[in-house]
Amino acid sequence: MxxxxxxxxxxxxxxxxxxxxxxxxxxxxxxxxxVVRKLNEGQIHIVEEGLQPLFEQVVRNGxxxxxxxxxxxxxxxxxxxxxxxxxEKIADLSYVEQAxxxxxxxxxxxxLVILESTVPPTxxxxxxxxxxxxxxxxxxxxxxAHCPERVMPGNIMxxxxxNDRIIGAEREESALKSKALYETFLTNGNIFLTDDxxxxxxxxxxxxxxxxxxxxxxxxxxxxxxxxxxxxELIQLxxxxxxxxxxxxxxxxxxxxxxxxxxxxxxxxxxxxQLIDAARRVNTFKPHFLAEKIAGRLETSKDRPITIxxxxxxxxxxxxxxxxxxxxxxxxxDRGYLVRGCDPNIKEEAIEGIPMVSLEQVLSGPDxxxxxxxxxxxxxxxxxxxxxxxxxx
Numbered sequence: 206m207x208x209x210x211x212x213x214x215x216x217x218x219x220x221x222x223x224x225x226x227x228x229x230x231x232x233x234x235x236x237x238x239x240v241v242r243k244l245n246e247g248q249i250h251i252v253e254e255g256l257q258p259l260f261e262q263v264v265r266n267g268x269x270x271x272x273x274x275x276x277x278x279x280x281x282x283x284x285x286x287x288x289x290x291x292x293e294k295i296a297d298l299s300y301v302e303q304a305x306x307x308x309x310x311x312x313x314x315x316x317l318v319i320l321e322s323t324v325p326p327t328x329x330x331x332x333x334x335x336x337x338x339x340x341x342x343x344x345x346x347x348x349x350a351h352c353p354e355r356v357m358p359g360n361i362m363x364x365x366x367x368n369d370r371i372i373g374a375e376r377e378e379s380a381l382k383s384k385a386l387y388e389t390f391l392t393n394g395n396i397f398l399t400d401d402x403x404x405x406x407x408x409x410x411x412x413x414x415x416x417x418x419x420x421x422x423x424x425x426x427x428x429x430x431x432x433x434x435x436x437x438e439l440i441q442l443x444x445x446x447x448x449x450x451x452x453x454x455x456x457x458x459x460x461x462x463x464x465x466x467x468x469x470x471x472x473x474x475x476x477x478x479q480l481i482d483a484a485r486r487v488n489t490f491k492p493h494f495l496a497e498k499i500a501g502r503l504e505t506s507k508d509r510p511i512t513i514x515x516x517x518x519x520x521x522x523x524x525x526x527x528x529x530x531x532x533x534x535x536x537x538x539d540r541g542y543l544v545r546g547c548d549p550n551i552k553e554e555a556i557e558g559i560p561m562v563s564l565e566q567v568l569s570g571p572d573x574x575x576x577x578x579x580x581x582x583x584x585x586x587x588x589x590x591x592x593x594x595x596x597x598x
Contacts, residue, residue: 206228206229206230206279206280206386207229207230207232207277207278207279207280208221208224208229208230208231208232208278208279208280208281208282208386209231209232209233209234209275209276209277209278209280209281209282210224210231210232210233210234210282210284211234211235211275211281211282211283211284211285211304211307211308212234212235212283212284212285212286212300212304212322213233213234213235213240213241213244213271214235214251214284214286215251215253215358215361215461215524216284216321216354216356216361217233217235217282217284217285217321218233218244218249218250218251218256218260219253219256219356219361219362219365220282220284220321220354220365221233221269222256222259222260222263222269222362223362223365223366223390224386224389224390225263225266225268225269226259226262226263226268226390227389227390228389229268229280229386229389230268231263231268231269231270232270232272232276232278233269233270233271233272234271234272234273234274234275234276234307235271235273236273238273240271241271241272241273244260244271245270245271247260247261247264251523251524252521252522252523252524252550253358253359253361253362253522254359254521255362256361256362259362275307275308275310275311276311277311277313278311278316279315279316279317280316280317280318280319280386281308281312281316281317281318281319282319282321283301283304283305283308283318283319283320283321283322283332284321284322284354285300285301285303285304285322286300286322286461287300287301287322287323287324287465287469288461288465289465289468294468294471294472295468295472296324296325296328296468296469296472298324298325298328298331300322301320301322301324301328301332302332302335305318305332305335305336305339306335306339308336309335309336309338309339309340310339310340312336312340312342312347313342313347314342314346314347315346315347315348316347316348317347317348317349317350317379317382317383317386318332318333318336318347318348318349318350319349319350319351319352319383319386320332320349320350320351320352321351321352321353321354323353323354323408323409323412323461323462323465323466323469324351324405324469325405325409325469325470325472325473326402326405326406326409326473327402327405328351328405329349329350329351329373329374329375329401329402329404329405330375330401330402332349333349333375336349345376348374348376348378348379348382348383349374349375349379349401350372350373350374350379350380350382350383350401351372351373351374351401351404351405352370352371352372352373352383352387352404353371353404353405353407353408355368355369355370355371355408355411356368358460358519358522358524359519359520359521359522365390365391366390366391366392366393366394367391367392367393367394368394369394369395369396369397370387370391370394370395370396370397371396371397371399371403371404371407371408372384372387372396372397372398372399372404373398373399373400373401373402373403373404373405373407374398374400374401375400375401377398380398380399381398384396384398406470408466409466409467409469409470410470412462412463412466412467413466413467413470413481413484415463416458416463416464416467416481416484416485416488417480417481417484418451418452419452419454419455419458419463419484419488420458420483420484420485420487420488421451421452421484422440422451422452422453422454422455423454423455423457423487423488423491424487425439425440425451425454426454426491427491427494430494430498436454437453440453440454454491455491455529455577455598456491456492456495456529456530456533456577456578456598457488457489457491457492457529457532457533458488458491458518458527458529459517459518459519459525459526459527459528459529459530459531460518460519460524460526460527460528461524461526461527464485464488464489464518464527465527467481467482467484467485468485471485488529491529492529492530492532492533492536493532493533493536495533495575495598496533496536496537496540498596499511499537499573499575499596500537500540500542502573502596503542503573507540507541507542507543508543509542509543509571509572509573510542510543510544510545510570510571510572510573511537511542511543511544511545511572511573511574511575512544512545512546512547512562512567512572512573512574512575513530513533513534513544513545513546513547513559513575513577514547514548514564514567514574514575514576514577514578514580514583514590514595515530515547515548515576515577515578515579515580515583516528516530516531516534516546516547516548516551516556516559516561516577516578517530517548517550517551517578517580518530518578519578520578520579520580520581521550521580521581522550523548523550523551523552525548525551525556529577530546530577530578531546531556531557531559533575533577534546534559535557535558535559538558538559544559545559545560545561545562545567545572546559546560546561546562547561547562547563547564547566547567548561548578548580549564549580549582550580564582564583564586568586568589568590568593572593573594573595573596574590574593574594574595574596575595575596575598576590576595576596576597576598577598
């Protein structure tokens, strides 16, 4: 089967590789010429453990190639970003709309179009409207479905093959066709069929659930700070209750999922989604709370460098979208401190005005360290970090 994957980012590329490993001829499409060039030169452009050798395998077997123009196929999987629109907390669906129009230009009867991007409810039906209007085909002559991703960066290929998937569609035929495709690489997980609106909301609810629970832990950590008691010990003791399972607090919540998706519910249901909105405010505030705590600890000593260890939004990846570490760094910078970042997974010399330095540079200097993400490189050198002046978030 010929499959075009539109958007070769953190989800699109692993999806393309999984399909190519299991019998689909995959034509990857991305608007970034640099991404297409790098892939066709044999090198992936994201940090994901174990992905490079799998990519080399499917390229070597002739099952994957990247293109800068959309190729005609039997199936189109749209995996494009859905960021915020400007500074508003509402979804920018322009990438989905643009992808749909690109597909419409080559769409033929019997083709299947699957939207994987995380979107507000009813977006898949709006995409189908675009496909129908722009292609001139009646909507009952082609198939559309929504199948949101359910993977964790750093463990994507395992979870892609083992996690249950939800597939939603207006028509049962569309859901069944999508199910047959995902079954080619879903080795242990189960597939559950529903309608497209339910599938869209389900994805948002999953991420909102996580965000709310993290917010509770982060709120507790701030309360414990005021009481001068150890939040870790509090949570450990509370979790001895058989029906309590409080998560660990951190620097905040980042990434393109948990820090963004809950707002897609709030956007559509502002009066009803009070708890979801409150959790977002707590997690958004947490890095600013930490900045205040660090400033209080350093008092007026602003000539001492502060280095944030871990600029990505979670351990062992290179993705710093919506990273709370970056928010923390900028807050401290705005307060007049000399702030640097350290992250073994990020190759840039600077991130949004925050210069990057190596761990060796940091450990040999006078920096005040903030362990924001527990990258494996940091854990391996834990004793050195504990010997330094280091705040473990």
